[in-house]
Amino acid sequence: MVNLYNIRLLSPEIILVMVALMLLLLDLMVRRKEIIAYAGLAGVFISAYVNFRLVALGWSDTSLVGMFMFDGYANFFKLIFYINLALTILISLRYTVIERGALGAYYSLLFFATAGMMLMAGATDLITLYMGLELMALSTYVLAGIIRKELRSSEAAIKYFFLGAFSSAILLYGISLSYGLTGSTNLKEIAAALYKLNLIDNPITVLGLIFFIVAFGFKIALVPFHMWAPDVYEGAPTPVTAFMSIGPKAAGFAVMGRVLFEAFGSLQAEWSYILMVLAVLTMATGSIIALAQTNIKRMLAYSSIAHAGYALLGIIAGTDGGLSSMMNYMFIYIFMNIGAFAIVIMLRSEGVKGENLEDYAGLAKSHPVTSALMLVFMFSLAGIPPTAGFIAKFYVFVEAVRADNVTLVVIAVLFSMVSAFFYLRVVVYMYMKEPKEEAVVTTSVPMSIALAITTVMILFIGVYPFYLLSFVKQSILG
Amino acid sequence: MVPLSWYIVLSAIVFSIGMFGFLVRRNLIIIFLSIELMLNAVNISLVAFSHYLQSINGQILVFFVITVAAAEAAIGLAILIAFYRNKPTVEADEINLLKG
Numbered sequence: 001m002v003n004l005y006n007i008r009l010l011s012p013e014i015i016l017v018m019v020a021l022m023l024l025l026l027d028l029m030v031r032r033k034e035i036i037a038y039a040g041l042a043g044v045f046i047s048a049y050v051n052f053r054l055v056a057l058g059w060s061d062t063s064l065v066g067m068f069m070f071d072g073y074a075n076f077f078k079l080i081f082y083i084n085l086a087l088t089i090l091i092s093l094r095y096t097v098i099e100r101g102a103l104g105a106y107y108s109l110l111f112f113a114t115a116g117m118m119l120m121a122g123a124t125d126l127i128t129l130y131m132g133l134e135l136m137a138l139s140t141y142v143l144a145g146i147i148r149k150e151l152r153s154s155e156a157a158i159k160y161f162f163l164g165a166f167s168s169a170i171l172l173y174g175i176s177l178s179y180g181l182t183g184s185t186n187l188k189e190i191a192a193a194l195y196k197l198n199l200i201d202n203p204i205t206v207l208g209l210i211f212f213i214v215a216f217g218f219k220i221a222l223v224p225f226h227m228w229a230p231d232v233y234e235g236a237p238t239p240v241t242a243f244m245s246i247g248p249k250a251a252g253f254a255v256m257g258r259v260l261f262e263a264f265g266s267l268q269a270e271w272s273y274i275l276m277v278l279a280v281l282t283m284a285t286g287s288i289i290a291l292a293q294t295n296i297k298r299m300l301a302y303s304s305i306a307h308a309g310y311a312l313l314g315i316i317a318g319t320d321g322g323l324s325s326m327m328n329y330m331f332i333y334i335f336m337n338i339g340a341f342a343i344v345i346m347l348r349s350e351g352v353k354g355e356n357l358e359d360y361a362g363l364a365k366s367h368p369v370t371s372a373l374m375l376v377f378m379f380s381l382a383g384i385p386p387t388a389g390f391i392a393k394f395y396v397f398v399e400a401v402r403a404d405n406v407t408l409v410v411i412a413v414l415f416s417m418v419s420a421f422f423y424l425r426v427v428v429y430m431y432m433k434e435p436k437e438e439a440v441v442t443t444s445v446p447m448s449i450a451l452a453i454t455t456v457m458i459l460f461i462g463v464y465p466f467y468l469l470s471f472v473k474q475s476i477l478g
Numbered sequence: 479m480v481p482l483s484w485y486i487v488l489s490a491i492v493f494s495i496g497m498f499g500f501l502v503r504r505n506l507i508i509i510f511l512s513i514e515l516m517l518n519a520v521n522i523s524l525v526a527f528s529h530y531l532q533s534i535n536g537q538i539l540v541f542f543v544i545t546v547a548a549a550e551a552a553i554g555l556a557i558l559i560a561f562y563r564n565k566p567t568v569e570a571d572e573i574n575l576l577k578g
Contacts, residue, residue, distance in 0.1 A: 127539050134546045138553050145557050154561040155575050161557050162509060165550055166500055169516035172543060173493055176520050176536075180486070180527035185535045231576040 006063040009070040012051040012078065013115050019043030020111035027104020037089050037446075040107045044089070048082045051075065066186060067125035072475035076327055077121035077254040080334060084246045085114045087338045090450035092239040094442055095345050106146055110243065113139035117251035124262070126175045126185040129255055133171070133219070136251060137164045140244050144236040156235025163228040167218030174211025178263070181205060187263040200266050209264055213274055216259075219252035220308045223281040230289075233301035234355075238348065241297060242341035245304045250330045257315055257323050272316045279316060280411055282309030287419040294357050296344055299422060300337070303381060306419055307333060310412055313396045317403035324472045325399040331468065332392040332461055336380040339454035342447060343374045349442045360426060362435025370441055371430045373451055380458050382423040383416055388461035395469070485526030493519035506568045510554055517547050 019040065026036050060071045088110060116135030123129035141164060145157025179185050181204060182193035199205050214225060221229040233241045260271050286306025293299035311333070314326030347354030364371040380389035393416060400409045461468050492515060499512030521540045528536030562568070 127535070127542060130539070131542060131546070134550070138546075138549055141553055141557060145560055148560045149564070151561075151564040152575055154557070154564050155573050157557045158506070158561050158573060159576075161554050162500075162506075162513070165510075165513045165554065166516075169493075169496070169513055169520065172517065172520040173523075175539070176489075176523045176527065179536055179539075180523065180531075183531045183533055185539065235576050 006061055009054060009059065009061060009063040010068060011054070012047045013118050015047040015050060016043070016111050016115040016118070019047070020108040020115070023108040023111065024104050027108075033103045034093060036103055036107050037093050040089050040111065041086060043111070044082055044086045048079075051078060051082075062124065064125075064128065067128045068119070068122045069124040070122060072477065073258070073327075074118075074122035074254075076472065076475035077250060077330075078118050080250050080330055081114050081117045081121070081247060084243065084250070084334050084338070085110060087334070087450050087453065088239055088243040090446040091242060091338065091342045091345055093446045094444045095237065095239050095348065106143070109139045109143050109146075113143065113243075113247060117247050117254075120251045121254040121258075123255065123258070124187050126179070126187070129259070130168075130171065130175065133251075133255070134168060136248060137168065137219075140164075140240075140248060143240045143244070144232055146240065147237055152235040153237060156232045159228050159235075160232040163218060167215045167225070170211050170218075171215030174208045174215060177204060177208035177211065181208065187259060190263040191265060194264070194266055205267065206270055209267055209271055210274065212259055212264075213256075213271065213278075216252050216256045217278060220249045220256070221305050222278045222308060222312070223285040223305065226282070226285070226305050229305055230298050230301040233304070234295060234298045238297065238341055238345045241301075242338050242345075245300070245337055245341070246330075246334050249304070249308060250334075253311060253315070253326060253330055257326065260315065261318075261323065268318050272318050275312055275316045276405070276408060279309045279312040279408065282306065282312065283412055283415040287415040287422075290419065290422045293422070295355050296357060296360070296426070297341075297355050299357075299426075300340060300344075303419065303423070304337065306415065307381075310393060310396055310416070313400040313405070313408060313412060316405060316408065317399045319399065319403055320476055322396075322399040322403060324476045325395040327475070328468060328472050329392040329396055331472070332380075332388040332458075335454040335457045335461075336377050336387075336389055339373065339377040339451060339458065340381065342450055342454070343370060343377065346370060346441050346443055346447060347439060349440045354439075357426065357429055358436065359439060360429040361433040363430040363439055365435060366439055367441050370443075373455055374430060375427055376455055376458060378423040378426050380462070382420040384420070386459070386462040388458045388465075391461055391465040391468075395465075482526055482530045486523055489519045489523035489526070491519075492516075492522065504570045506558060506570055509570065510551075510558075514547060514551070517543055 023036055023040055026039055055075055062069050113136050116132045116139065119128060119132030120136065123132055141157055141161040144160045145154050147153040178190055181199055182190045184190055184193060194200055217225040233245060264271060283306055286302050286309060290299050290302035293302060311326050311329040314322040314329060347359055376387060380387035383389045383393040397409045496512045496515035496519060500509055503509055521543055524536040524540050
């Protein structure tokens with residue numbers, strides 16, 4: 001019996017898609033293009049409010065014939081995607097004026113991508129998972145190349161598209177293998193069938209699992225599937241880079257947690273071993289190659305690769321506590337990353353790229369507030385207390401130690417120290433070098449709001465982590 | 479009747495050809511065709527499994543895959559054309575502005 005009543009659990013996603021379509025029409029009607037962004041922000045709040053009302057009703061149920069789950073885990077990630085979308089719109093406002101992009105399409109693609117991510121976070125069936133992933137991926141390919149006239153942007157889009165399409169083909173092969181073995185695409189039924197049909201030791205099951213990990217590894221940029229990330233992050237327009245260094249990564253972690261814990265929970269020994277190797281490689285490559293970068297967007301790309309490695313420790317722990325520490329990490333990661341990219345956008349102005357490390361030399365003398373904010377973001381990314389970045393790393397490491405992965409934690413701490421070098425180098429450039437030429441910083445009200453939100457959240461979570469931690473715990477139980 | 483294993487082997491072979499083409503060929507159009515080959519290899523195995531298991535899910539997924547592949551082709555070729563207008567080449571080795 002197909003029950004369409006529960007379709008209301010999908011209303012936040014439906015609203016997002018409707019807003020996306022309306023923004024496309026609005027682009028044709030209004031002359032002042034900022035209106036599109038503000039209408040989009042209103043859409044984000046409406047969708048988030050509806051989602052909040054559904055949560056307040058206390059429902060935790062499946063929709064679409066058991067293919068979509070509305071639970072605390074999904075809702076926590078949806079909150080991440082909402083914050084990411086709202087902050088991205090705020091930091092895009094100035095930039096889209098400078099670059100003169102296709103505005104209506106830009107904002108509506110952000111919404112489509114977010115709807116895809118939300119579908120991924122709630123997917124309990126491989127079919128919905130695949131559809132959500134493709135909706136997200138196809139939108140972000142176009143976003144990466146949204147500045148058609150610029151070669152770097154088009155090149156980023158091409159690289160992202162080909163590797164993304166390759167990874168989704170690999171994901172599909174994994175889906176077909178596990179479907180063939182277990183006879184189902186539902187995650188719970190797959191887990192039951194693995195147990196019932198005694199498929200846990202079957203090499204084909206492990207092969208399917210490896211295909212899944214490779215495909216998710218592409219999305220969250222684990223080494224050795226990270227080759228696209230630095231090029232795409234550097235070439236794509238900076239607000240898009242900020243958007244896709246968080247959204248698809250958090251969505252990738254959400255589905256990875258869901259698939260590995262729910263469907264392949266019985267193969268935990270296998271997947272935690274594979275992920276351990278990948279995590280060490282990821283942390284090492286991300287931290288070490290970032291040392292050699294002079295372009296700040298490229299440096300932040302390698303830093304985001306390294307951060308994926310740290311967050312992975314939470315999944316490797318294989319416990320509910322580990323999963324919640326990963327969610328905690330992703331939540332804090334939004335603020336520090338968007339903040340850092342927002343500063344990069346502020347240094348971008350007509351004719352000045354503002355992406356090289358030299359552009360930051362002596363910034364503290366001419367723009368003390370901007371430099372102080374960048375200092376907070378860099379400290380947070382490096383994991384220095386009292387910023388939120390420290391809390392994020394600390395809890396991931398605690399959960400990893402509880403799961404007896406002490407060696408892994410030691411390695412992670414060592415690479416965390418290496419990574420402090422390149423974050424602090426930005427600070428050194430800002431505070432201890434003489435400026436070569438006067439830096440131009442363009443600021444605007446929406447940008448200031450975004451910076452205020454990110455800074456306050458970083459310092460607040462850093463000093464009072466209790467609220468976030470209990471919120472995460474509540475989400476994973478509910 | 480053709481046994482299931484033949485379909486699975488066919489699917490694995492086609493998938494491997496696609497993957498090999500993706501990794502080895504340098505022309506972007508050929509690389510794109512290789513990805514399509516991989517997707518269709520998955521479709522073969524999904525339909526075969528679906529028939530063998532007498533479950534409809536696999537065939538539903540095939541329809542979704544075909545639809546998404548069409549969307550992917552539209553977006554991929556659009557990106558390719560946008561790139562070609564900036565730099566007239568379809569050789570993967572010449573897409574080398576971003577590196578390091």
